[in-house]
């Protein structure tokens with residue numbers, strides 16, 4: 391009744407932004423991501439008959455706060471699936487996802503937790519079933535079950551039975567790189583949950599955002615298939631800008647951008663003017679991720695590091711899906 395799984399985080403090129411069901415975590419739109427090899431969570435789950443509640447250690451420290459409740463709530467779903475309502479677990483997670491880099495560790499965290507828990511109980515889940523259950527821990531996590539480029543189908547059903555991720559192309563299909571640009575700026579954070587909710591409920595731009603997704607998705611998948619970097623980069627950058635535009639229309643309005651965020655965006659545009667193809671994308675925070683090709687790694691990295699307010703640049707490649715150790 392013990393298993394260990396490793397899952398990598400992912401960066402969305404077509405963003406998940408908006409829920410149609412908050413409890414089941416069902417999105418308003420399909421999204422598409424690249425799983426990254428540099429950032430991962432390794433989790434061991436052991437179900438034990440002698441436990442009367444779950445125990446959760448993150449990076450060797452006992453966790454008892456909100457994070458603990460998200461873990462136990464998720465394990466409740468696994469228990470329900472296994473019809474083992476009184477079987478509790480000891481969970482040990484090691485996070486190799488630096489918070490400072492602006493990646494949500496919830497993606498790799500819930501993917502690793504779901505995989506390890508399901509394996510510990512020998513549930514025999516298919517990847518599709520695993521993605522579906524992982525989704526209920528954190529939406530973006532359902533994409534981390536697979537490596538390479540991955541699409542999350544929003545699904546149409548009210549019970550979430552058709553809302554899960556599917557592979558678009560495997561890890562070795564295309565060597566696209568991602569630089570995570572770390573900023574010194576600290577901002578009062580609107581969580582992605584709150585940001586999504588406020589945008590769905592109040593932003594007049596939200597319906598246009600949702601309407602724009604199908605053609606972005608079709609075009610980016612074509613670009614990925616043809617390994618057309620300009621095409622993929624342009625669509626990803628424009629999709630990110632559209633997502634962030636919805637937040638400016640919300641009530642009260644908000645933005646995740648900081649002045650250094652804008653400086654990085656402008657530098658990426660200058661790189662292109664100087665003949666180096668590079669494109670940015672930004673999640674629910676001020677940090678910027680830059681897409682580039684291997685032959686430009688040194689130049690891109692050097693230029694990003696020179697921007698005032700940038701404290702670090704962390705490089706990553708296409709990563710693999712969930713593995714068991």
Ligand code: 2P0
Pocket residue numbers: 401402404405406407415421494496497527528529530531582583672673674
């Ligand atoms: C994404 N983000 O597609 C988008 C882009 C942030 C901006 O998924 O509420 O932590 O747990 O489902 O997955 C961040 O939201 O939210 C996210 P929940 P999650 O990656």
